[in-house]
Amino acid sequence: MKGYTVVTSEGRKAGRVVDVVGGNLVVEQGLVFKRRRPLPSALAHPDDVERVVRTSVSSGVLRDAPSLEDADLVAEHYGLAGADVNPVTRGQGDVLPEDPAQPADDSAVAERARIRENMGPGEGRLDRGNSIGITGGDRFRDAGS
DSSP: OTTOEEEOTTSOEEEEEEEEETTEEEEEEOSSSOEEEEEEGGGEEEETTTTEEEESSOHHHHHTOOOTTOHHHHHHHTTOOOOOSSOSOOBTTBOOTTOTTSOSOHHHHHHHHHHHHTOOTTTTOOBTTBTTOOOOTHHHHHHHO
């Protein structure tokens, strides 16, 4: 991917790939004062025909990326899991009081679960454009005769 042009989510050219280090592409930006910014490979989608790397991040996010030397800061900047050995969210169903993924109100979760348990197959879903549950137009004609 070296030499590929990097295109951001806004469709702007943000630089070119000059290296790949670990799980990051190194994107060189600037004409006179060149800067190198990391872009995680997970957020980069190469197009070999056009020699372009498209990314789902904005040019501002790429521009503000931290130095490539600190992998944890890079992962945190892009919202990816870092190398924290004891994260707040541990997985395997463990819910911690300070877990950011825990819902604010447990009663709302319990209510949704109760409603789902009482639903039969197909209940709770509406056909598009038919919010009253009538599937055939002939029902109106037959009902009036």
